[in-house]
Amino acid sequence: MISVDNISVLHGGHALFSDISFSINPNDKIALMGKNGAGKSTMLKIIAGATKPSKGGVSAPKDAVIAYLPQHLLTADDCTVFEETSKAFASYLSLKEEIDRLNEELTVRTDYDSEEYYKIIERVSEVSEKFYSIEEVNYEEEVEKVLLGLGFERPDFQRPTSEFSGGWRMRIELAKILLQKPDLILLDEPTNHLDIESIQWLEEFLTEKAKAVVVISHDRAFVDNITNRTIEVTMGRIYDYKAKYSHYLELRKERREQQQKHYDEQQRFIAETTQFIERFKGTYSKTLQVQSRVKMLEKLDIVEVDEVDTSALRLRFPPSPRSGKYPVIVEDLSKSYGDHVVFKNASMTIERGQKVAFVGKNGEGKSTMIKAIMGEIDYEGRCELGHNSMIGYFAQNQASLLDESLTIFETIDQIAVGEIRSKIKDMLGAFMFKGDDINKKVKVLSGGEKTRLAMIKLLLEPVNLLILDEPTNHLDMRTKDIIKDALKDFDGTLILVSHDRDFLDGLATKVFEFGNKRVKEHFEDINGFLRTKKLENLREVERSSK
Template structure:
């Protein structure tokens, strides 16, 4: 069991949280929830031993292994994917090498009676006991199984890690963590860089093969399927619920309603006491009663109502011209890079007003087809973008196109038109920009902040064909809901590349599946698609190919 005892953190005189105490049991699957800035990532780092608290401590058994996957990391580029992942077993391999080295000394030395010889025997015995107590592992097989589960293909194993994007390097680090079989796995937004199949694989692995898990995630379906406990950080303290995320939301609502009733009752009581004091404070015969009530007021501990985000914001895309009947028509489309075929013989038609999901493993051509529609890359075959199509496009690199000299507020202010102008601060707040943040220059924003700002810009532009490539990676649950509502109300045509099942649920009515150099059309929503896919065992078939 791992204990968090009276932990507190202060920054420059400001208390982030204080006196946080709870235990983590071996079978706990914990969702760590709270608004952005509440201190979730900070608490995770403290439990991982990456940061020290201002007050309190974290205690764990001596042999306990705690593994931590941060949101952002830097990996070395000196070896292949397979070699880097195999480092998960470095302690076992080091132990084996040391035993071989010591046994060789025992075979070649002749000073049998010396203290040095005795010490070698002692060390070999101790190491042997540890080494042979470890369950026998086929290291290569375990590495291969984990890498394939996280979306790599065998040809990736011998490639240098330097050839992979940050998201794929994150998967390598995740693979190393999973292979260590730690007592506690701490994950900060692990699904941001995973496709749907890899998220499902990770979910199953953590449920069936992991010890304790604590996760920060904005993927509601992921945390609901995985967790059996929810810890919420709010107003510098925690609430601990022995239940999953969806049920926690119901219990949290009940808690806040109860707090509000207590607050209202107390406010009424305080008003009555104050009224008595004001009325009789100059009356000699009531002096003792007045003094008694003044002391009573001083002793009252004000009931706090936990912050609840009531800033419901309805965003509507500005009206745009009506597009032609078929905004996208592709016939016999193909794309190759040298000998590598991304896809071929793709024929599809997207009608006006349809909301489409592009799903499939990373590297199967989803973003490539999007870039082809945008005219950014040449392709074989015929690709037509329909008459009067006004395209709004969001990709991760949109963030790099922002004007770095402007502030956050100026970036939005220069594009906002109509009624939304009076609610720019509300809009920025919904996308996690508030207080002094709105006056920051774009050049000092983090990657996630820039991505959110680019999304706001897109929401304010009149378009009739909207293409979003992984739009939810840096959004919290509430912000995703605001975006989802805006997209539901969007009257144009929508193409969504996403691995977020909960976000796609109720939004996309048709699925295009990318895999094995083909694009297959499924006339059903994401839930129907996944249900059928599971029944057909396509997930397992594709994973082994």
Template sequence: MISVDAVGVEFNGNALFNNVTFNINDNDRIALMGKNGAGKSTLLKIVAGKNTPTSGKISAPKEAVIAYLPQHLLTEDNCSVFEEASKAFAKIQGMKTRIDELNHQLETRTDYESDAYSKIIEEVSELSEKFYSIEDVNYDAEVEKTLIGLGFERSDLNKPTSQFSGGWRMRIELAKILLQKPDLILLDEPTNHLDIESVQWLEDFLKTSAKAVMVISHDKTFVDNLTNRTIEITRGKVYDYKTNYSHYLELRKERREQQQKQFDDQAKEIAEIKQFIERFKGTYSKTLQVQSRVKMLEKMEIIEVDEVDTSALNIKFPPAPRSGNYPVIVDNLAKRYGDHVVFEGASFTVARGEKIALVGKNGQGKSTLVKAIMGEIDFDGTLQVGHNSMIGYFAQNQASLLDENLTVFQTIDEIAKGDIRSKIKDLLGAFMFSGDAIDKKVKVLSGGEKTRLAMVKLLLQPVNLLILDEPTNHLDIRSKDILKDALKAFDGTLILVSHDRDFLDGLADKVLEFGNQRIKEHLEDINGFLRNKKMENLREIERKV
């Protein structure tokens, strides 16, 4: 059991949270929730031993292994994917090397009666007991199985890590954590760089093979499927619910309703007391009663109502100008880079008003198709963009197109038209820009902040064909809900690349699946697609056995 005991954190004299206390038990699957800035990542780093709290402590058994995956990490480029992942077993391999060294000393030394010889015997006995108690496994096979589960191909395993993007390096780090079989796994937004199949694999692994897990994630489906406990940080306090995320939301709503009732009752009581004091403060016969009520007010502990995410903020895209009947027509489309075939033989149409999800493993051509539609790359075959198609495009590099000399507020203010002008601050707040942040220059924003600002800007532009490539990576749950509601109400055509199942649920009515150099059309929503895909995965696994 790992204990978080009266932990507090202060920055510049301001408390982020105080007196946080809870235990983490074997088989706990904990979702750490709270609004952005509440201190979730800070608390995770403290539990991981990466940060030191201002007050309180973390207690864990001496032999406990705690593994931590941050949102961003730096990796070295001096080995292959397989070699990097194999570092998960460095401690075990080090033990074996040390045992061999000690045994060699015992064979070659002759000072059998010395203290030094006795210490060698002691050390080799202790190490051997630990080493031989570890389950005998085929480490190379475990490394390969885990890396393939996280989306790597066998041909990738001997490639240098320097050839892979930050998202793929994050998967290597995740593989190292899973291979260690730690007592507690701490994950900060682990699904941001995973495709749908890899998220499912990770979910299954954590449910069936991990011990204790604590995760921060904005993927509601992932959190719901994985967790059995939810810890919320709000107003510097924690609330501990022994249930999953969806049920926690219901319980939190009930808690806030109770708080509001208590707050209203107390406000009424305070008003009555103040009225009595004001009425009788000059009346001699009521002096004692007035003094008693003054003391009562001084001692009264004011009830607070926890912050509520105002996710009811209703943002809509401007009305979509009418396009032709088929905004995109694709016939026998192919894309190759030299001998490498991304996809070929693709034929489909996108009808006006359709909302289509592009899904599949990373590297199978989703973003390539988007670039082809945008005219950014050459291709073979036919791809027509229909009459009067006005495209709104959101890509991961969209942030680089912002004017760096404008402030956050100015960026939105210069394009906002009509009624939305009175809601600019609310809209920016919904996408995690509030207070002084709206006056920051774009050039000082982080990559994630620029991405969110580019999304807000897109929300305000009149288009009839929206193409969004992984729009939710830097959004919290509230922001994603607001964007999803806006997209559901959007009366134009939507093409959406996303690995976020909850975001796609109820949004996309058709799926284009990318894989094996093909694009396959599924005339069903994401849930129907995933049900069928799960069956296909099982058959594939059976064929491999």
């Protein structure tokens, strides 16, 4: 059992959380929930030993193995994918190398009665005991199995890690973690760079083979499929539920209703007591009663109602300038990189006001099609923007393009013009940047907060063609719902690349399926598309596209 004991974290005099304690038991699968900036990633780093709390600590058995996958990481560029992944067995392989070296030394030495000879024998015995206590493993087979599960292909194994994007490097780190068979796996947004087929493989691994797991994720389906316990971080404290995410939402609603009831009752009591004190504070016969009630109020523990992200402002995009009838026209479009064909003879016509989804496995051409529409790459065929098409583009790495030296307010103030300038604070508030938060530097924001801020920038200029590439990465579920509602009301044309079925549900009215080097058009929403194909979820869509 691993224990978190009375930890507190202070940032500039402000308590991120105070006196937090909980235990992580074998086979616990815990979702760490809370709004962006609540301290979830900080909590994970403390458990991993990557950072220290202001007070308290984490205790674990001496031989416990804790593996941590952060949101952002760096992988060395000096070896192949297979070599980097094999580092998971570094301690096992170093023991084997030492045994071989010592045995080789014993075979060439002839000083059998010397003290040094006996020391080597003792060391061989000691190292061999450690080595043979470890379950025998065919590490090459294990490395291969995990890499294939995470979407790598055999030719990738001998490619340098420097040739891979950040998302694929994250998979290499994830593979190393899974191969260590740790007692506790800590995962911070592990699905952000995985296609749905790889997410399914990870789900199966975590539920069937992993021991204890603590995960931060915005992916509702992923969290519900793997967890059996939910810990909510809110207002500097935690609430621990022995329930998966969907059940936790119901329990949280009940808890807040009870808190509100107790709060209202206490406020009535305070008002009545204060009224009594004011009425009789100069009356001699009531002096003792007045004093008693004053002391009672002084000792009263004020009931707090946990914050709920229910912004009164409904987020809206500015009205769209009218575009031509067909903002995007693609005919017989083909794209290859060397011998690798991404897609051939793809055609699509997107009408003004339509909201469409691009779905399919990573590498099948969704982002390539967007680059063609944006005019960022060469291609064969026709790809045209219609009359007066004005694009607002949100890339997967949009949050990383923010100027980290600016504050939240300065980031928006710098580019806001016209009437919107008077509504900057309202807009920031709608995206849950309130009070003193707006003076925070961008560099101290969490991944989700940066994504929210980058999304606000899209709202500042009128556009009529929104192209969003995985906009929900790093976002908490409440923020995701706010953005989804805003996109439903958007009166322009929308192209969405997403692996998130919950987000697409009720939003996209047409689906373009990318797979097998072609693009297939489906004239129905995401649920109709899945029913037509007799598929239960998007993971199966991606398997069928192989």
